[in-house]
Every structure is written in C-alpha cells, then in structure tokens.
Amino acid sequence: MVFSNKKKRNQYKFYFEGSILEEDSNYKYLGIGFNKNLNWDGCRKKRILGGWKGWYALQNRCREAELRNWKASQTLLGLLVLPVILYGCELWASNTSGSQWKQSEQIQKHLITSKFKIKNTVPYEIMLSETGVAPIEAIVMVRLISYLKRIGTMEEGRWSKAVFNDTLCKRKKTWMQQNIKWLSKWNIYLNSCPTNSKEIKAFVMDKFHKWAWGNELARKKKYYITKFNSAYDHHQKAYIRAYISWKAKCIIAQLRTNSHQLHSEIGCWKRPKETWEERVCIFCTSGKVETEKHFILECDVFKDVRDKYNKLLTEGSWYDLFSEDFVERLGPLVSILHRKRADLQKSVRSYVLSHRLC
Template identity: 25%
Template sequence: MNFLYILNFFCYCMLMIQYYFLNLAMIYNVCWTNFQSICKQWKLKININKTKIMIFSKGRIPRNLLFNIDGNEIEIVSSYKYLGIVFSRSGSFLSTRKYLRDQAIKAMYAVIKKSRLNNLSIECQLDMFDKAIVPILTYGCEIWGFENLDILERVHLRFCKHILRLKKSTPNFMVYGELGRCPISVTVKSRMINFWCRLQEGKESKISCLLYKLLYVNFNNYGYDSKWILYIKKIFDDCGMSNIWQSHNLFEKRWVVLSVQQRLRDQFIQEWSTEMNTSPKGLCYRLYKNVFKFEHYLSVLPFNLLITLCKFRCGNNRLPIETGRWRNIPRSERLCHLCGSADIGDENHYIMSCNYFKDERCKYLPHYCIKNINVIKFKQVCSTQNIVELEKLCRFIKSISVKVYPPG
C-alpha cells in the first residue's frame, strides 16, 4: 500500500504543475491511465463528487480548460480543504488561518461559557485555552507557520482580555505581563523547528523527507527561494544558532528544540520589557511590574476583587491620567480635582498621597506605607503577596473609583 500511496501522490503532484510550463492534457492522460490501472488492480472506486482539480498559479486559468473522468467533467477549483488545511491556488495559507481562527473562536466561547458556569479560576481557564484552543489555532502550523500570525494572536489576546475583564484598548504588554504568557508565535516557531528536526531523523523513503531534501538542494545549489526553508533558517539566525542550520545533523535534536524554545521566550521577554519601559501608558505599571510572571493575586483573591485590582493596575479606570488621555489633554495637566495639590492624578497619587483619601489610607494600607511615602513603598503596596493586604488594597481602590468618578 506504500507503493500505491506514492503513485497516487505522484499523480496528484503532476496534476498540480502549472499549465503554462507543460502540456497539461498530455500529463493528465498519462497520469489518468496509470491511476486507472492502479484502481483496477486494487479494486478501488473513484468518488467523482469529491474529486477536484486545482492548478497552482497566480495567473488566470483559460476558460476552455476541461478535465474529464469517464465522461464526467471534473471541477476546477481555486481552493480546496484537505484534512483541515485549506490549500489555495496562489500558494497562500491565508484561507487556512482564517478557517482555523473561526473554529478557534467557536471553541473559545464554549470554554468561556463552561468557565462561568463552573466558576473556574484564571489559571484553570488559561490551561483550558492551551489544551483546547491552541491546538486548533496551530493545527498544521509546521507547514504554514512562516506566514503572518497576527490573525491568530488576536484570538489569544481577546481571550486573555476577556477573562480579566479588560478593555480591548488595554496595551498588550500589560496583558502578557499580568498572565506571564508568550504569544502564539513562540509555539508555532518551536513546532516548526521540531518538525524540521523530525525531517532530519525521519526515514529517507518518506515523502516529506524526500520533498524537504529536494527543496534544500534547490535552495542551496540553485537559489530557489523557499519561504518555508528561509523561515527555518531565520529562526536559527535570530536565536544565534546559525551553526545548527549549517551543520544540520551534528546536534542532538531534543536539545535543539528546547534551546530554540527557551531563546524565543527570552527574546519575547526582552521585547516585552522594552515596550513596557518605552510606552507612555507604562509609566506607573513598570513601577510595580519588573518580573515577567503570572501574578500571585490572580490565584488567591476572590474573582470580584482580583478584577478590581487587575483593572487598576492595567489602566482600566477613570482616573484623570486616563480620562485626560482620551481627551488629548497633556499629561502635565491631568491633575487631581479632589485634593487641590496640583499633582497628576495617577495611580501613585491616589494610593499614596492624595489628602482626600487620608482616612481610607489609614484604614486600608499597612502603617509602614503611610509615613515617608516614596515610589518603593508604592511598589510594595501594589506587589504585596499578603492576602489580607491585597484584599484591603482592593477595597481601597473601589473607594477611590467611586469618589474620583461617581457612578451616573
């Protein structure tokens, strides 16, 4: 049956040859004759309804081009879904990514519904996303992962912002930072490298190995620009591991995969830190967030309190520092209107120094934070691991929110 599979694959590949290079009619006749003999030998019946012709070309297809099997005309299509992957005549996998995105969104809202019914924790919801939705988003990514992945990452960020009850406009670096999560692209690149390693160790008779060797020879010797091979090489170059690409089989494959995965994660954390330290919205956030990890308060506080704290930390509030940004007011003019101190109305001011909340501050904050206030104490208050102090901080934040911007 392996021989049958190879012949069928050969016939399929021959039918995909671009029509302006070779005489398709002649190739089709040869392939069809061979295919008929194989079907007769193995007593196989062709399903005409599922048989399609797709010609890979970015140009137009002649209207008078016809294909027939036993007098039945075979439809020429511009795209075809095979085993969950949508192939397009242009060679782009955009349709595949859109299809996987749509399927993942359906699964995502099913997970959200079950999470609400069962009052699942943030950690549990993220675990369900990784096990139920990420496999959908990354299905077959070893092949199409070299293309733009933004359409998939938006699903990831939508889910993260939804479970934290954050606005869509919340900066992505805050979402990644609070949850300690890396983008989907890290997973995709790691899986591509893993697939590349398997191609190196696979049986030489496998079609995937044969095709890779053909691509690699053409890429190395004849200047053929394979997007997939170029992307694999780029991953190694970006990770500072170009020697692995050049030597191919001289390294242990498991070590290669783990090393690439770790370096991709480290690179993202560096990019995250750079964006946080250069973003205007990160001025307060970077005072209490300097370690890329899942925040402790998300796993110990009741849901209503952790949402209050998360929104406050991520700028989802109506303090003057935020409302002034919506109205394009210069930062220096976004002042507190409660205490008359001419200080900027940001998170640090209301938590640590606004005289209007002097009594609440004594009630909710530890005594060591009230005297000789400074940035270090503000960081201690916002990043404390003590559950009692966290709960009191959340109640203080609720009091601030009501009085700074009363409801209605």
C-alpha cells in the first residue's frame, strides 16, 4: 500500500524477488481500516454501523427482559455498545466533522428518547443536561488526552515517544495538528490538561458544559433555562433517580423538555400557526395559556386533585417542585393529573365528533 492524498495514480512499482508486488488500496490492521488516501471515513462508518447493530441487539434484550431502569440501561450501553464505536478513536477522531459526530451521537440520543418518550426534535444538549450523560465526543476527547499524556510520560527510547517528538509531527495537516485544532473547539489545550484520568474527564466535561450553555442552549432553547434550569445545573436531575414510577418519570421528562401535549406546545403545530395568546386552556375558563405551570398549579379543573397535595404545593415554589425534597411527592400528583387530563380530552373529542355528525 502506498499512502498519498493526491488523486494521481501511483507511478511507482515495487519488486520482491523479481516479482511486482500487488498494490492494495485498503488494509486492516488490529481491526482498524487504513486507506491509501489517508482517509478515515470508511473506518468511522464501520464503527458507527457496528454501534447501531450493538444498540438494536441491546434494545431487543432489554425489551425481552422488560428492563426500564435508566442506570442499568446506561451502564449496558457503555459496556456493550460504546466500546464498538470508540475502538481506535485516537486515530480517526480528529478527522471527524461536526455532522459526522452527530451521526455517532444518534445512538445515545435514541436511548434517551426511547426511554423517556420525548420528542426527537428536542436539542441533544437538553437531553444530556436532564440525564447527566456525557456526549460521545467528550468521551473520545478524554481518551485522546489520556493517550497523549501517556505518550508524554514515556521513556525517550520508546518508538511512540520518538514519533511524537519528530519534527514531521509538528507540521500542518498532520495527525497531531488536527488533534490540537479539534480540542480547541471547546477551548481545551494540552498544556493546561491534568494528567489523572478522572481529573481529565471532569476537566473535559466542564469545558463541554461551558460551550453548551454559552453557545447552544442559550441560542436554541431559552425557555428551558428560564423555566426549568435557571441554575445551569448539568448533573442528572432528581426525578430520574427518585423512587417514583417510571411513568411519572417519563411525564416529568416530557414536561421539562416540551415534549408534552399541552396547548402551549401543540398550538404551534396548527396551520395557520396559533399565536402564544391563542393557546389557552380548553378545560377551564381562566383564559390563560395552558403551560406546564398552569397544568400543575393553576387549572381549576384539577383543583380536587391538587387539594390532596396542598402541603406539597404550598411548601415549595415552581422551581422547588423538581428538587430532591419534593420530586417524590410530585411524581404521583403528575401521574394523576396526566391521567385525568387524558380522560377529559377524550370526552371533549367525543363530544365534538357527535355534534359534527348531527
């Protein structure tokens, strides 16, 4: 194999014992596919395809075992699927574009959306903030930095150390320069990185969250910050680890990520699109927009249900309801409210259909 990034065909011929050696365009070594054009696209696609195969196999096994526990699902993904995707990532990661990273992140995004029944259009950064999960790109960065730090501490006679210190490695468009450019995306510089693996992970995640909160979430979804996460908390939310039913967890996740069926959300689905003031609650006569807060705290139709949890609602504010002190009592309340609203909506729909037939 002759490595070259030029489009021209190789004019050189190599002989061994009088015979011309056959030239190959692809070669696999230790499970990593090398291409003569120095392109990692084929290797990356195989890693992602293998990850999807592992994910679907895991999903089928979890469905058969009726496994709903989030921590167990997340652990199994990290043990069975992510190693398939990340194999050899130290080589091909720096040559991966933003759109290609999104393809690999789809597997983890699919796990979150399928578990909590939230919309696929919810920004990925919000899903990570709710579940406290690290993005695959951040995990790869941690592995790459650990690998580079390990090479830096090697003895001078080692082959890896010699290649790392070679002047060719310092030139433009080399593997090392691509890594430096990729890490600078989140303002990460090798000289400022710690050496311990746990410290590296905390360092990279801190940089990611600063980038996510400063650029992505502030630009895309201000409602999420103002309504549910004004403290910019990026750790796993209390309702996920609380001792409440899985259905209650899904309902709370849907309310927090705007994946619900309240009129404040479905009003924008209509054509022509309803204005914010037109998305009023159809169950009460208050004339207020049916927001998450109105649904849980204000709607008069659910007053009888709310009276049973009066102590919960008087002790805590809107932001306190989702904290560790209140979320275990909020879970049953939200489940009852959701079930009663679904029954009312079904009655309203049948009433409208019967009058249309008349």
